[in-house]
Amino acid sequence: xxxxxxxxxxxxxxxxxxxxxxxxxxxxxxxxxxxxxxxxxxxxxxxxxxxxxxxxxxxxxxxxxxxxxxxxxxxxxxxxxxxxxxxxxxxxxxxxxxxxxxxxxxxxxxxxxxxxxxxxxxxxxxxxxxxxxxxxxxxxxxxxxxxxxxxxxxxxxxxxxxxxxxxxxxxxxxxxxxxxxxxxxxxxxxxxxxxxxxxxxxxxxxxxxxxxxxxxxxxxxxxxxxxxxxxxxxxxxxxxxxxxxxxxxxxxxxxxxxxxxxxxxxxxxxxxxxxxxxxxxxxxxxxxxxxxxxxxxxxxxxxxxxxxxxxxxxxxxxxxxxxxxxxxxxxxxxxxxxxxxxxxxxxxxxxxxxxxxxxxxxxxxxxxxxxxxxxxxxxxxxxxxxxxxxxxxxxxxxxxxxxxxxxxxxxxxxxxxx
Ligand code: CMC
Numbered sequence: 001x002x003x004x005x006x007x008x009x010x011x012x013x014x015x016x017x018x019x020x021x022x023x024x025x026x027x028x029x030x031x032x033x034x035x036x037x038x039x040x041x042x043x044x045x046x047x048x049x050x051x052x053x054x055x056x057x058x059x060x061x062x063x064x065x066x067x068x069x070x071x072x073x074x075x076x077x078x079x080x081x082x083x084x085x086x087x088x089x090x091x092x093x094x095x096x097x098x099x100x101x102x103x104x105x106x107x108x109x110x111x112x113x114x115x116x117x118x119x120x121x122x123x124x125x126x127x128x129x130x131x132x133x134x135x136x137x138x139x140x141x142x143x144x145x146x147x148x149x150x151x152x153x154x155x156x157x158x159x160x161x162x163x164x165x166x167x168x169x170x171x172x173x174x175x176x177x178x179x180x181x182x183x184x185x186x187x188x189x190x191x192x193x194x195x196x197x198x199x200x201x202x203x204x205x206x207x208x209x210x211x212x213x214x215x216x217x218x219x220x221x222x223x224x225x226x227x228x229x230x231x232x233x234x235x236x237x238x239x240x241x242x243x244x245x246x247x248x249x250x251x252x253x254x255x256x257x258x259x260x261x262x263x264x265x266x267x268x269x270x271x272x273x274x275x276x277x278x279x280x281x282x283x284x285x286x287x288x289x290x291x292x293x294x295x296x297x298x299x300x301x302x303x304x305x306x307x308x309x310x311x312x313x314x315x316x317x318x319x320x321x322x323x324x325x326x327x328x329x330x331x332x333x334x335x336x337x338x339x340x341x342x343x344x345x346x347x348x349x350x351x352x353x354x355x356x357x358x359x360x361x362x363x364x365x366x367x368x369x370x371x372x373x374x375x376x377x378x379x380x381x382x383x384x385x386x387x388x389x390x391x392x393x394x395x396x397x398x399x400x401x402x403x404x405x406x407x408x409x410x411x412x413x414x415x416x417x418x
Contacts (some may be wrong), residue, residue: 086386110167174201196320224387
């Protein structure tokens, strides 16, 4: 017999079904709560709310585990490419050789962006933030691919639009970078792999293998992260049956914030500020602990991980390797290491289980690869797109899909107030 939880509301006692996940998570299904009792639940920031049932990604925040479709992130980084991981995240299985080939070909064929989108990118001021331009270019694609605006896409349309958008976003991100540099755009080179082609379109040079490999691993690390702020945004927007272009554009906007993907830019800015201040990071740690000061240690803490972020562990080991291969000696890395050690030994951070997250080290690698700071979050978006599309696809294919429409507890004036 399935388990239930008993809820005693005075005159109302009800039994609520318990749902168990395959990795042991437990949830109380409250979907009938309001209808039967008149009560709703209150969960500020939705930290205790399961907004969907999902087969894509599993995270154990307590143990520091991240898996996509059952595969550990560490194994995916070691043994697969970004495109293989993307296929896995979107379709549920790793591709065989033929599936991978078809996926790659469709992405390559989708890598040429419309002239109109190029013009939209060019129409932005050169110093406009790349995330704003990327989001605008993504939603602008809706005007150029009207065949994908149907409310309910067919299986064929979904098979087409996902690799198409992976190709388009790669080229858009590179064009946004070129625009910021005041340079002409470069067309995709279909002889190159995804990450190498992206770097080629950014720099105009075929990248060395180590650099392309390092970036590929960074993209794998960002491929999905279950119901984070941007993936939830994609789901919320998509739940109104808005098209995928609009849903992804909204996801890009959510990612921009410094508490989410924008943290990678904020970390580098923080490390540079510490360097300019003479390198003493203790003062910044004291600021982060001061409740009167809004400053937070960027790249530290996570809603779900109360242990080391497994992505940060992989990045940290890559960081030393990449800097050595590129022969880069970055003093910001020493500051980052000192900051990390001091924070990890500090009672404030230990008590709150605040560990370095994925953004703490990614910026240092991006910097070593020559990518400017304001492009860091765009790199995150490029990596996260398969996750967003997988979350969207899973949602629209679920028979249980409903428009997302939370409730509230109204605390404002009443007519009796006047
Ligand atoms: N520096 C100083 N104190 C912190 C920090 C930090 N980075 N993060 C959390 N705290 C404190 C917070 O003040 C609170 O203290 P108290 O209990 O005394 O009030 C406690 O830790 C719990 O924090 P919270 O704000 O309730 O945690 P949250 O789950 O709402 O926020 C977070 C998670 C990631 C937004 C937050 O840790 C943060 O702002 N970190 C810095 C930004 C950052 O690195 N973001 C990237 C996240 S990883 C990439 C991604 O997936 O988006």
